[in-house]
Amino acid sequence: MKTVTGFASATIGNVACGFDVLGFAIKEPGDEVILTLHEESSSESPVSIKTIHGDGGALPRDPKKNTSSFVVLKFLEYLRNHKGIDFQGHIDLELKKNLPLSSGMGSSAASAAAALIAANELLGGPCTKMELVHFAIEGERVACGSAHADNAAPAMLGNFILIRSYNPLDLITIPPPDQLYCTLAHPHIELRTAYARSVLPRSISLKTATEQWGNVGALISGLLTSDYELIGRALVDVIAEPKRATLIPGFYQVKEAALGAGALGCSIAGSGPSIFAFSSSAATAEKAGTAMRNAFLDIDEHLEADIWVSPVCREGARIL
Ligand SMILES: Nc1ncnc2c1ncn2[C@@H]1O[C@H](COP(=O)(O)OP(=O)(O)OP(=O)(O)O)[C@@H](O)[C@H]1O
Numbered sequence: 001m002k003t004v005t006g007f008a009s010a011t012i013g014n015v016a017c018g019f020d021v022l023g024f025a026i027k028e029p030g031d032e033v034i035l036t037l038h039e040e041s042s043s044e045s046p047v048s049i050k051t052i053h054g055d056g057g058a059l060p061r062d063p064k065k066n067t068s069s070f071v072v073l074k075f076l077e078y079l080r081n082h083k084g085i086d087f088q089g090h091i092d093l094e095l096k097k098n099l100p101l102s103s104g105m106g107s108s109a110a111s112a113a114a115a116l117i118a119a120n121e122l123l124g125g126p127c128t129k130m131e132l133v134h135f136a137i138e139g140e141r142v143a144c145g146s147a148h149a150d151n152a153a154p155a156m157l158g159n160f161i162l163i164r165s166y167n168p169l170d171l172i173t174i175p176p177p178d179q180l181y182c183t184l185a186h187p188h189i190e191l192r193t194a195y196a197r198s199v200l201p202r203s204i205s206l207k208t209a210t211e212q213w214g215n216v217g218a219l220i221s222g223l224l225t226s227d228y229e230l231i232g233r234a235l236v237d238v239i240a241e242p243k244r245a246t247l248i249p250g251f252y253q254v255k256e257a258a259l260g261a262g263a264l265g266c267s268i269a270g271s272g273p274s275i276f277a278f279s280s281s282a283a284t285a286e287k288a289g290t291a292m293r294n295a296f297l298d299i300d301e302h303l304e305a306d307i308w309v310s311p312v313c314r315e316g317a318r319i320l
């Protein structure tokens with residue numbers, strides 16, 4: 001019997017202008033997955049879910065429906081079909097669900113990446129992280145019906161990840177500027193990614209597209225040259241934010257509060273309801289966090305919010 005624990009942290013998809021093509025990881029919080037290998041197979045499925053802590057019973061226990069176990073099944077299938085490794089044993093999975101569900105914090109992707117890094121270690125490291133990313137992305141289809149990679153890829157690889165192409169998958173790693181800090185505010189409401197995607201326009205005008213890709217290019221340039229002022233200027237989303245803002249009570253008040261506290265820019269984290277801001281120092285990021293929390297409390301709905309301040313995580317999913 002061998003046991004391995006994997007960890008993967010929260011991620012923020014889109015980063016304002018990069019809908020479905022840009023995301024980054026923060027250091028904490030994150031999900032933990034503990035895998036135990038038994039040499040003998042003991043049930044029909046090679047992977048079973050033993051326990052899930054912290055989800056209040058909300059997550060599926062069926063191994064084909066939970067992203068953590070689903071991606072391990074995909075990984076085992078890949079080993080059999082592409083590496084000549086026919087796994088005959090059984091894996092028990094325990095999930096410590098530390099990330100809130102339907103939060104915009106990449107909760108489903110964190111479970112998947114933590115499970116994959118642990119499974120790969122458990123079986124002696126047959127795959128690279130770049131190979132594992134493919135299965136983590138497939139997990140997103142199970143979670144919300146769309147295999148977007150902007151949470152799964154940074155959850156596995158860390159840093160900022162730009163998805164230049166989905167087919168074939170072409171991921172570009174962009175290391176963060178040293179003084180870039182993220183403030184993440186998670187109001188205590190849920191917003192399902194599938195629903196937040198359904199409110200988006202099916203097509204956009206050339207004018208809107210031009211504005212958006214100008215900002216994506218500028219944001220990448222700002223990150224690569226540590227131009228904080230440019231990063232702030234480029235955090236503009238004219239496609240998803242205007243549609244999704246109405247799903248998040250107090251969005252514009254919280255954004256204004258973050259900017260008023262000195263943040264470089266602020267937008268929806270992934271599909272929401274969480275909101276992120278960037279700052280060029282830890283002190284400003286803390287100040288922005290306090291302002292964002294107070295702004296959520298001040299709206300009519302008086303929403304409580306959890307706040308995290310973190311630099312970008314460079315490491316990605318790891319073994320604990
Ligand atoms: N291990 C898992 N962790 C979280 N959600 C899971 C997991 N496995 C399956 N799911 C399903 O995924 C859905 C949550 O996905 P959703 O994309 O809304 O939240 P999220 O992961 O916080 O998303 P995001 O941060 O990308 O907006 C739930 O319906 C849940 O049943």
Ligand SMILES: N[C@@H](CCO)C(=O)O
Pocket residue numbers: 013014019020021104105106148150151193196197240269270271272
């Ligand atoms: N890019 C995805 C991220 C989900 O967290 C979306 O905006 O729907």
